[in-house]
Amino acid sequence: QITLTQQAESLWVSPGEKVSITCRASQSLLYTDGKHYLSWYQQRPGQTTKALIYHASIRTDGVPTRFIGSGSGTEFTLSIEDVQPEDIALYYCLQTLKKPYTFGAGTKLELK
Amino acid sequence: QVQLKETGPGLVQPTQTLSITCTVSGFSLTSYYMQWVRQTPGKGLEWMGFIRSGGSTEYNSEFKSRLSISRDTSKNQVFLKMNSLKTEDTGVYYCARLRCYDYVMDAWGQGASVTVSS
Numbered sequence: 549q550i551t552l553t554q555q556a557e558s559l560w561v562s563p564g565e566k567v568s569i570t571c572r573a574s575q576s577l578l579y580t581d582g583k584h585y586l587s588w589y590q591q592r593p594g595q596t597t598k599a600l601i602y603h604a605s606i607r608t609d610g611v612p613t614r615f616i617g618s619g620s621g622t623e624f625t626l627s628i629e630d631v632q633p634e635d636i637a638l639y640y641c642l643q644t645l646k647k648p649y650t651f652g653a654g655t656k657l658e659l660k
Numbered sequence: 661q662v663q664l665k666e667t668g669p670g671l672v673q674p675t676q677t678l679s680i681t682c683t684v685s686g687f688s689l690t691s692y693y694m695q696w697v698r699q700t701p702g703k704g705l706e707w708m709g710f711i712r713s714g715g716s717t718e719y720n721s722e723f724k725s726r727l728s729i730s731r732d733t734s735k736n737q738v739f740l741k742m743n744s745l746k747t748e749d750t751g752v753y754y755c756a757r758l759r760c761y762d763y764v765m766d767a768w769g770q771g772a773s774v775t776v777s778s
Contacts, residue, residue, distance in 0.1 A: 587765070602763070608766060647707075
């Protein structure tokens with residue numbers, strides 16, 4: 549199965565800063581259609597899990613433009629520019645290229 | 661408005677069978693794949709399997725021998741049944757909708773917390 553590694557368990561940020569969360573895959577997530585099957589999700593206490601980014605760089609409807617997905621092959625990044633207090637959450641990457649679909653271990657964004 | 665809500669037993673004894681229902685509203689089960697994903701202290705988030713819009717199923721081999729996913733489209737419900745429960749199965753079980761054209765899990769339930777203990 550494909551392993552996704554999110555190196556950072558926690559990242560500390562101040563409001564207004566930029567932060568980047570990385571996700572490394574054990575094999576390329578590029579499919580023959582030219583798209584990467586890597587998506588990013590946000591988990592906040594008391595809220596349902598929210599899809600932020602799919603195909604590595606496309607924001608889902610309603611996601612603020614400060615959330616930016618990038619990367620290709622096996623290396624992917626979720627960047628949050630101008631971090632807001634409501635962005636304090638857990639962030640997970642997910643690959644849906646091959647079954648079993650697998651998630652990263654998660655990165656917790658915390659306030660400095 | 662799209663909504664998913666899981667209901668489950670809360671506490672299950674080891675070796676027993678877990679049954680959880682996901683009731684959805686705002687969309688049709690015949691248009692989306694419905695997943696079950698669980699979150700455990702030991703393994704984090706794990707994809708368990710799905711039922712396709714057409715009704716066929718696919719499972720993570722990690723659970724294949726003891727997991728069953730089914731649905732009742734007339735009641736807008738998806739079901740998870742897993743037998744031979746162990747303490748390591750303690751966690752939160754989520755149903756999630758998968759868009760089958762771009763493979764995004766674009767809607768999730770709040771999750772059903774399950775404790776496996778005698």
